[in-house]
Amino acid sequence: MSTTETNQPELLQAIDKAQKDGKLTESAVQNITAWLTEDRYADYRDVVAQHIRDEKWQKLDDVFWTIIPFGTGGRRGRMYEIGSNAINDRTIGESAQGLADYVVQHVGGDDLSCAIAYDTRHKSRHFAELCAGIMVAAGFKVYFLDDYRATPQLSFAVREKDCDCGIMVTASHNPPSDNAVKVYWSTGGQVLPPHDKAIIDKVMSCQDIRVAPFDEALADGRVEIITDEIDTKFIDAAAACRFEGPRDAKILYSPLHGVGAAAVVPLLKRDGFDDVTVYEPHAEPSGDFPNVPGHVSNPENTAVFEKPIEAAKAGGFDVVLATDPDCDRLGVAAPLTTDVQGEWATFNGNQIGAILTQFVLSKAKEAGKLNPQKYVIKTLVTTELIRRIAASFDVRCEGDLLVGFKYIAEVVDREGPDDFLFGTEESHGYLVGQYCRDKDGAVACMLISELAAELKAAGKSMHEYLNDLYRQHGLHRESLVNVFMEGSEGMAAMQRLMAAFRSDPPKSLASIDVAAVRDYQANTTTSIADGSTSPLAGPNGNLIIMDLADEGNYVAVRPSGTEPKVKFYMFTRLSPELSQDLGQAGKTLDERVASLEADIRAFAQKV
Structure with missing residues (x-):
């Protein structure tokens, strides 16, 4: 019996006293107690005990107040050596073991396989090797991408090697403190209902984590390195989605x-494209993300483009592209006019989605490949400009989707990949083709580069191209506000806020009446005027949309599936008739967006 086990009564008394003194939440005490007393956590018992002796109550509460959940992209959070609410060997191991146990039970057979890849984050290679050992111990053949590789390459590898599942070790664009696993199904898309909930059940009930030594599995062929093979085949498949035109x-x-x-x-x-330069200050693979503002490598953040734009002006570049750490998201900056030494600006995710939708559909039309059965896909919180562009080409838009590219992938398989043209979500995710089932920053870079070359040949800037769309379909302005709510108190505040939007929503926003509230959790629409409700067709999830009386203006609210925050999406629009003077129209909508944000923040602070 270890010293920790003999001192368990003393340690349990200490955490009980800490709870009474208000230093630990009840849920944290329950989870700490489990890690101290249950055999499945024996390897971590001494570290937990030392934290208790050192009275690290705040840290203990942070990492134990809940059990880290599966969200829209898998299981993601801050890394710490212990804790049910942290990314560590135990929580990563539970995730892989739960996946393995579910696939064995659900699929069965003697020839199960799993593809695994990892990004440049701290401990990503370690976690990938741990996951591989767990899958091998469960009877899987593991196909391993043994170098820093992109998330879409993992999706492609699952499909290419006909795997039953896949694991990508990445926390996408999160801060350096974080890591995660994204779990994939045999389609190459991230796991969907009912598999996700069933896997979670396996994860939450996981007792023993069984791990085969990685080096032994590699030596005897149970782990196979497929990096070079997938590199070649992935580039072949993505390049097949190219469009003819200038380069x-x-x-x-x-x-x-x-x-x-x-x-x-x-x-x-x-x-x-023969004139491509990698921006040297961002070239080093590093989990510290040293040369980006705030050490957060997120192409949604305009600040990451400031230095590259300076370099682009000095070097006479036509466009700046940036992908996030696992290369599934794309950010873009370009000059406002054809003068590359003039003023530059970035595009947000909705704007990139709009110009790529227009580009893909116009090139498909040129090739005679459009018909009413063809379709594009977007999520409910992605601009309706996508739907209007699709309608102008007489193709369908599948748009009643919850947040998460896995739902876009699901539509591709449901509606048929042969008719799929383009998928987009506001958080800078884009996809064409049939080769994978997740957003792909690499193929998005290819499409934007083709558009840049075509516009350069036509003597038009990318921003002018977007402005043409606004004049045709009406000016759209979208904005996203994130309200962070950390820890156990933050989770309770999030729940109160979502409940308030459902039970007593604002009567007006930006001086425009709220006409109705769409609640995708209850699947009802409530009229604010008379309180009547009607059924709401569409997906089921924790999402609320408040429709304003002015058509095309609405606000969506949802808790993030990957981070401790509530996300507010604001959508505004003017008619084409009111959008011909884009300067005046832009001023009108900028003021409206600012007013919406102020009203939403005020409402949230009162809850």
Whole structure:
């Protein structure tokens, strides 16, 4: 019996006293007690005990107040050596073991297989090797991408090797403190209902984690390295989605210290782009993300483009591209006019989605490949400009989807990949083709580069291209506000806030009446005027949309599935008639967005 076990009564008394003194939440005490007393946590018992002796109550509460959940992208959070609410060997191990146990039970057979890849984050290689050992011990053949590789390459590998599942070790664009696993099904898409809930059940009930030594499994063939094979086949498959046209564009590309250069650079070269430069300060693969503002490699953050834009102006580049650490998201900056030494600006995710939708559909039309059965896909919190562009080409838009690219992938398989044209979500995710089932920053870089070259040949800037869409379909302005709510108190505040939007929503926002509230959890629409409710067709999830009386203006609210925050999406629009003077129209909508944000923040603070 260890010293920790003999001192368990003393340790349990200490955490009980800490709870009474208000230093630990009840849920944290329950989870700490489990890690101290249950055999499945024996390897971590001494570290937990030392934290208790050192009275690290705040840290203990942070990492034990809940059990880290599966969200829209898997299981994601801050790394710490212990804790049910942290990413560590135990929580990563439970995730892999739960997946293995479910696939064995659900699929069965003697020839199960799993593909595994990892990004540049701290401990990503370690966690990938741990997951591989767990899958091997469960009887799986593991196909391993043993270098920093992109999330879409993992999705492709699952499909290419006909795997039953896949694991990507990445926390996407989160801060350096974080890591995660994204879990994939045999389709190459992230796990969906009912598999996700069933896997969670296996994860939560996981007792023993069984791990085969990685080196032994590699030596005897139970782990097979497939990096070179997938590199070649992935580039072949993505390049097959190219469109014909000019290739004279000077491109500055930033991988933001992530994996992207291994996919983006060879893909652009294959597509005929010979003038591609990797932005040197962001080239080093590093989990610290040292040369980006705040050490957060998120292409949604305009600040990451400031230095690359300076370099682009000095070097005469036509466009700046940036992908996040696992290269599934794309950010873009371009000059406002055809003068590359003039003023530049970034595009948000909705704007990139709009210009790529227009580009893909116009090129498909040129090739005679459009018909009413063809379709594009977007989520409920992605701009309706996508739907209007699709309608102008007489193709369908599948748009009643919850947040998460896995739902876009689900539609591709449900509606048929042969008619799929383009998928987009506001958080900078884009996909064409049939080769994978997740958003792909590399293929998005290829499409934007093709558009940049085509516009350069036509004497038009990318921003002017977008402005043409606004004049045709009406000016759209979207904005996203994140309200962070950390820890156990934050979770309770999130729940109160969502309940308030359901039970007593604002009567007006930005001086416009709220006409109705769409509640996708109850699947009802409530009229604010008379309180009547009606059934709401669509998916079921924790999402609320408040429709304003002015058509095309609405606010969506949802808790993040991957981070401790509530996300507020604001959508505004003017008619085409009121959008011909884009300067005046932009001023009107900018003021409306600012007013919406102020009203939403005020409402949230009162709850």
